[in-house]
Amino acid sequence: MEYSDEAQALAERAAAAMLDKDSASRSLGMKLVSVAPGQATMTMTVRDDMLNGHGICHGGLMFLLADSTFAFACNSHNRNTVAAHADISFLRAAALNDVLTACGRETFQEGRNGIYDIVVSNQDGVTVAHFRGKSRTISGTVVPEEPHSQED
Numbered sequence: 001m002e003y004s005d006e007a008q009a010l011a012e013r014a015a016a017a018m019l020d021k022d023s024a025s026r027s028l029g030m031k032l033v034s035v036a037p038g039q040a041t042m043t044m045t046v047r048d049d050m051l052n053g054h055g056i057c058h059g060g061l062m063f064l065l066a067d068s069t070f071a072f073a074c075n076s077h078n079r080n081t082v083a084a085h086a087d088i089s090f091l092r093a094a095a096l097n098d099v100l101t102a103c104g105r106e107t108f109q110e111g112r113n114g115i116y117d118i119v120v121s122n123q124d125g126v127t128v129a130h131f132r133g134k135s136r137t138i139s140g141t142v143v144p145e146e147p148h149s150q151e152d
Contacts, residue, residue, distance in 0.1 A: 007037045011076035014142040015040070018075060025068045028061065032072060038106030038116075040072035046098045057094035066118040066131035069102035073116050074135040075142050081114070084136040092128045099123040102131075112137040 003011075015035040019025070025042070028050070033041040044065045052058040066088060074081040094100055104118035118131040 003037050010078050011035050011037050014075055014078045015072050017143045035072055035076055037076050040069050041103045042069045043101050046094050046096055059090050062120055062129050063088050065100055065102045066120055069104040069118050070116050070133040073104040074114055078141050079137045080140040081135045081137045084134045086133040088129055088131045090129050094128050
């Protein structure tokens with residue numbers, strides 16, 4: 001999908017501001033790969049301290065990767081947006097050293113409500129989880145709006 005340079009730049013500014021404050025995602029080694037209006041992609045490598053009692057990636061951490069991706073996608077329009085509801089379906093296990101990629105996109109946005117689908121896959125492109133988040137826009141912006149220049 002094509003976006004104006006202005007919309008793309010705003011999505012990038014909002015993402016940079018959010019990532020700077022997001023110590024939870026950063027502490028887990030998540031990386032923001034890309035952002036665009038209504039979209040985001042993040043990665044996370046499964047470490048030893050992320051394994052559960054079965055020796056596979058803890059589902060809560062896969063949820064966190066998807067939820068962080070959801071947050072970047074739904075705040076990319078620079079309107080403060082929070083989760084109203086989210087659920088995840090775990091389809092396959094993720095193992096130690098797997099590189100998980102969460103790709104999220106807006107599937108619905110009207111007024112203050114949005115729906116976002118996030119697909120989490122491993123380094124082989126195998127889908128390991130599907131997440132759906134419902135967002136609610138609240139007051140304010142992620143970053144200050146830049147004033148528009150007026151041409152004479």
